Amino acid sequence: MPDSISAHTEGDCTYTRTALTEAEVEALVRGICFKTGPPRTVGVEVEWLVHELRMPQLPVTPERLHAAYAALRTVPLRSALTTEPGGQLELSSPPAASLTECIGIVSADLDTVRAVLRETGLRLRGIGTDPWHTPRRFLREPRYDAMETCLDRSGPAGRAMMCTSASVQVCLDAGYEEPGTLGLGRRWWLAHTLGPVLVAAFANSPMIAGRPTGWVSTRQLIWTDIGAGRAGAPPLEAGPRDAWARHVLDAPVMCVREDTGPWHVPDGLTFRQWIRSGTPRPPTREDLDYHVTTLFPPVRPRGHLELRMIDAQPGDDGWIVPLAVTTALFDDPEATETAYRCVKPLAERAAGMPAPHNPLWMDAARYGLGDPELHEAAIACFAAALDALPRLGATTEVTNAVAAFLKRYVIPGRCPADDLLDRLRGTTDRRAHGKDIRT
Numbered sequence: 111m112p113d114s115i116s117a118h119t120e121g122d123c124t125y126t127r128t129a130l131t132e133a134e135v136e137a138l139v140r141g142i143c144f145k146t147g148p149p150r151t152v153g154v155e156v157e158w159l160v161h162e163l164r165m166p167q168l169p170v171t172p173e174r175l176h177a178a179y180a181a182l183r184t185v186p187l188r189s190a191l192t193t194e195p196g197g198q199l200e201l202s203s204p205p206a207a208s209l210t211e212c213i214g215i216v217s218a219d220l221d222t223v224r225a226v227l228r229e230t231g232l233r234l235r236g237i238g239t240d241p242w243h244t245p246r247r248f249l250r251e252p253r254y255d256a257m258e259t260c261l262d263r264s265g266p267a268g269r270a271m272m273c274t275s276a277s278v279q280v281c282l283d284a285g286y287e288e289p290g291t292l293g294l295g296r297r298w299w300l301a302h303t304l305g306p307v308l309v310a311a312f313a314n315s316p317m318i319a320g321r322p323t324g325w326v327s328t329r330q331l332i333w334t335d336i337g338a339g340r341a342g343a344p345p346l347e348a349g350p351r352d353a354w355a356r357h358v359l360d361a362p363v364m365c366v367r368e369d370t371g372p373w374h375v376p377d378g379l380t381f382r383q384w385i386r387s388g389t390p391r392p393p394t395r396e397d398l399d400y401h402v403t404t405l406f407p408p409v410r411p412r413g414h415l416e417l418r419m420i421d422a423q424p425g426d427d428g429w430i431v432p433l434a435v436t437t438a439l440f441d442d443p444e445a446t447e448t449a450y451r452c453v454k455p456l457a458e459r460a461a462g463m464p465a466p467h468n469p470l471w472m473d474a475a476r477y478g479l480g481d482p483e484l485h486e487a488a489i490a491c492f493a494a495a496l497d498a499l500p501r502l503g504a505t506t507e508v509t510n511a512v513a514a515f516l517k518r519y520v521i522p523g524r525c526p527a528d529d530l531l532d533r534l535r536g537t538t539d540r541r542a543h544g545k546d547i548r549t
Contacts, residue, residue, distance in 0.1 A: 129392035132359065132385055138398060139355040143411040146287040146294050149441045151205035152212050153281035153414070156220075156429045157422055158199050158234035159274075160227070166235060167242045170197070175248060178230045185226060189219045195257070196273025197248035199223070199234065205281075205414075209437050209502055213430055220426070236428050238276060238315025238329035238421030241530065245273035256365035256373040257404070263377065267335035270318070271406075275329045276422035278312070278429045280436040281414050291443045296450065298350040301409040302343055302465045303453045304439065304491070305419045306474035311488045311519065312432050313478040314421040314526035322534065326527035329421050330475035333406065334466050340364075343407040343465040354411055359385075364404040366390055367397070408465050419466070424526050431515045434508050435495040442498035452490040456483060478525040485523045492516045 130138075160175065162168045175197045182191060182199075189201040201219055206212035220234070227233055247254065247269075254272065261268020285297040313326035325331045333341045339362045344353035359382040366374040366384075374390055381401055384393050393401075408419040420432045439449045459470040466472070479485040496516065499509045519525055 128394055129388070130385060130395060130398060132382060135359055135381070135385065135398055136355045138395070139358050139402075140351040142413065143354055143402070144284050144294060144351055145413040146284050149283040149285055149292055151207060151283055151414075152209055152433075152437050152441070153203045153205050154212060154216060154429065154433045155200055155202045155277075155279040155281065155416075156216065157194065157276035157278075159237055159240050159276050159422070160197055160199055160232055161235045163228065163231045163233045166233075169243055169246070170232060172197075172248055174230065174232070178227055178232055181226050181230065182223060185222055187219045187222060188215045191219075191223070193249060194272070194276075195247050195249045195254045196240075196245060198273075198276050209434060209499075209504055209508070213433070213508065216429075217427070224426070234426075236276065236314070236422040236424050237530070238313070238327060239270065239318060239332065240274035241315075241317035242320055243274065244319055245269040247273055252367070252373050253365075256375050259375045260362075260364045261336060261340075264337050265335060267332045270332045271336060274318075275315070275332060277329065277418060278420045278422060278432050280417045280420065280433055281412075282417070282437065282440050283414050284411065291446050291450075292441075294350055296446075297415065297440060298409070299346055300440070300446070300450055300453070301415055301417055302346055303457050303460075304449055305408050305417070305465060306456065306470050307453060307484055307488050307491055308417070308432065308436065309419050309421075309471065309474040310478045310481065310484045311492070311525060312420045312423060313475070314423055314530070316527040316531050317534070322531060325476050326478035326480075326525055327421055327475040330419065330466065330471070333408070334472070334475070336406070338464065338467050340404070341406045341408075342467055343409060345462075345464050350411070357407075358398075358402060358405065361401070361405055363401060367400065408471075421526075424529070427511065428526075430508060431511050434499060434504060434512055435492060438495035438498040438502060438504075439491060442501055444501075445494040445498035448494035449491050452487045452494075456487060459483070478527065479520065479523040485520075488520050489516075492520050 160170060162170060179193060189203045192200045194200060201216060203212050203216050206215060224234060285292050285294045287294060289295060309327055309330050315329040316322055316326050318328060344357035360380050363376055363379045363381055363384055410416040410418060417436060423429050423432060438445050440446060456470055460468040473481050474484055479488055496512050
């Protein structure tokens with residue numbers, strides 16, 4: 111029987127801490143992180159950098175951010191509004207019954223948010239990494255103090271991730287329990303193998319501190335540099351549930367939460383080791399729930415599948431295109447089968463290594479659609495998505511936006527990062543776009 115450890119209070123809720131066994135962790139992870147059934151809902155989480163309205167190169171003071179966010183908390187929104195450590199804003203939609211409903215909810219909320227920010231002289235900007243400002247932490251909370259301490263041990267990538275990155279995260283149902291086109295196993299595999307195509311097509315983070323990095327998705331590079339234990343996926347050879355349960359147990363613990371004072375930040379302690387040692391105290395169900403939130407793989411199971419590899423997109427409505435394309439490729443059976451056939455040859459380039467720490471993902475982040483095989487796969491996948499969108503009830507405006515993106519970027523082998531680089535360099539020659547920031 112589990113041991114009752116102590117009473118713990120968070121806010122107005124008091125609960126009893128109960129120690130976990132490894133078997134209990136595996137059962138909890140398998141049951142909670144993958145909830146199967148027909149794909150019926152879709153969601154999106156859109157992160158934004160917050161810049162000066164007219165001079166985005168100027169830093170925004172913490173006082174202005176605090177005032178703007180206080181004003182935002184007074185307006186009604188259907189999406190959850192949260193603040194990231196560097197002051198980025200995130201809107202997380204509720205699960206929507208259709209792509210059209212999801213777009214409608216988030217679009218209306220973004221209109222409200224933009225109007226409030228405009229009154230304070232601020233604006234949302236969709237770029238994967240801040241091209242001008244160095245990392246500066248806005249939130250001062252025990253969670254982020256501990257995260258910073260933990261991630262600093264592996265270099266500067268952690269602070270850049272926390273404070274200067276933004277993404278479009280597409281959330282889709284895990285799929286059927288049974289095998290098949292819309293089955294959990296196929297969707298799990300497809301998410302990890304289609305992921306590099308999405309990285310390449312929507313790459314939009316080629317700069318840091320005003321200089322090109324040599325990567326079209328520097329944001330993806332930053333996530334990779336955080337390390338496989340924190341930001342890597344499990345191997346694809348095993349079934350999703352078994353693989354993820356093992357990954358959760360063998361991933362490093364970011365911190366041990368404390369009721370008072372700073373949180374303990376262990377060095378190299380896995381959750382499995384924590385269970386076996388019981389030091390500094392036995393882990394509980396609440397610790398497991400928190401531990402899972404500190405893992406940042408490119409595909410994170412949270413009952414549904416959260417695809418986290420897409421850079422924030424330019425323009426007020428740029429986020430709609432990756433949401434629409436990804437939803438079509440996963441939820442329309444015909445488009446899913448086409449995507450599977452198109453990306454299957456790419457799997458060999460992963461060399462049996464988990465995402466994103468393999469050659470396929472690295473090439474996607476460095477070259478984007480300049481990579482011939484990724485380019486070919488992207489053209490076919492976008493065409494399949496475009497055909498599928500009317501079957502999913504997408505509006506003409508959405509299909510037109512996807513068609514325009516296909517024509518402007520995918521077919522010519524470009525990505526939004528190229529627009530940023532062209533404006534910086536006054537050239538369309540990607541070879542002049544800088545060198546690898548790690549050399």
